[in-house]
Amino acid sequence: MLSAIGSAFNLTPTSRRDGLKEDIEKLDRKLRWIQATVEEVENREIHDEAVKLWLQELKCLAGDAEDVLDECHYEILRCQLEVKPAGRAVLSGQVTHSISNSAIINYVSSYLSDSVSLEMGEKISQINSRFDEIARDREALRLTNEDGMRRVGIPSINLSSTSHLLSKDGIFGRSHDKEEIINLLCSGVLEDDEIKYQLKVIPILGMGGIGKTTVAQMVYNDPFVKSRFDVKAWVYVSSEFDIIRLTKEITECVTGKHGNSFDGFSKNQEVLLNELVGKRMLLVLDDVWDVTQDDWETFFLPLRAAQVVRVLATSRNEAVTEASDTVSPYRLYLLPQRDCLKLFYHYAFGGEGMREGECSLDNGKEIIKRCGRLPLAIKCIARALRYNKNQYVWRDILYSELWEFDEFDPIFRSLKISYYHLHPKLRDCFLFCSLFPKGSRLRKISIIYMWIAHGFVLPKGRKSAEDIGEEYLAELQLRFFIEPCTKGSFRLHDVIYDLARSLSGGEIHTIMDEKSSEIPEKIRHLYIKKGNNSFQSFRPERLRTLFNAPLSTHGSFIDLYMIYGQCVSLD
Structure with a gap:
């Protein structure tokens, strides 16, 4: 590795900044100390607010130190490209894409330009000064290695390829609830073949984590229920009742055709209407948060072609019962x-x-x-x-x-x-998933590549980083921190999502509308819903991830330069 990097710098250094190499060595040592300290403190039960703020500042400093070393890495890659003879293509493998901090120490200080060396030296000096201040704060707070009760049993990563599937022997105490809901659902379904249209919406209400989705799955897959309906569909709703998306997904369930088979909202409505003529349909709307009467009526327009429609709607929101065509809700209570x-x-x-x-x-x-x-x-x-x-x-x-x-x-x-009790590496990966809006269906491969870009996942032995990422996802699923959706995708349960956000320390921020446009200065991961212009006045200092911001149409040149210079993950 070092010889490969050294051969890329077949240049005579024009000016060496004395002390820069020593500064980088010092920074590298401190970064490793910071990372070890953060991991140790996070594995202890610390409740003192002053200590929590100290830890947050320490993590922020670690991120800034990583940014400076990444900048050094970038300068090496840039020089590798610049020293190639004019008109000669760079062959695969000639540019070093992964450079250790030791390689940076050995080569950057010798070959940076005077202006870049000066800038890098100032940044490193500022970080070292902040480190000294934080170290003094530790002494002032009288922190020792014994502070806080050690969280016992933090396991090493023992990754399993076992997938988590809902099975009969993993469900307890909900048989009565299942039978009661089936009675409500199937009552009158086959009694009158002459009826033209019959709609009944049955809300299943209960607090987060109580098992509403599990009970709905039990009902949906029951053989008796299957025999009573010609067509079944299951869609996940979440916080936004998106009629266009929901109609498309229901159409895909009913027809068995996926992707862009039916482009456009009107086309999906037409196809769905034709598929449902004279049939008995069961529809599950999982995790409904809020819906207006107008949206409700528009949503059900193509379903009116069916003879009978029964809808199970799981929700934590009592207001869902106010929509038309709903019967008295079925309430789930705590398990005995x-x-x-x-x-x-x-x-x-x-x-x-x-x-x-x-x-x-x-x-x-x-x-x-x-x-x-x-x-x-x-x-x-x-x-x-x-x-x-x-x-x-x-x-x-x-x-x-x-x-x-x-x-x-x-x-x-x-x-x-x-x-x-997750391994620290898994914690970082889990928290990152809360960047996206609540209820989002996340593609596994995309998330894995983002983890790799941020250094959360590294290759180990003969296993590639992608393989390790797959194992991390399997472990998070095994421990119920993520839920499988369709093949190749997953989501976070709403309660788990709220947990992740509460533990992210303000480093993750999502903007869905103009009302929530204020962006914290110290965030590291930002998601902006498409069409939101809040990004125009944003000046990132520590941003590492940016999703959906309209980079091509909003913001000045300097804004875009800052963004591309800071981020390691862009969409």
């Missing part, structure tokens, strides 16, 4: 204690059962109680404990200080503990 215990031990032990000395029934009951008897929280923390079956580990988690915070939201308490 005995079913919670079955669910917990199923995911904690994988059906193997307890072995002597591994844990205790009392500890399991108390953990369930602290999870608020919410299925999603129980499954997440059970998966975390599956990697640590020692009874002492369970006790440490049970008496963790984290349970004392967020006292009004038991699901967040348990999910945070599950999050902190």
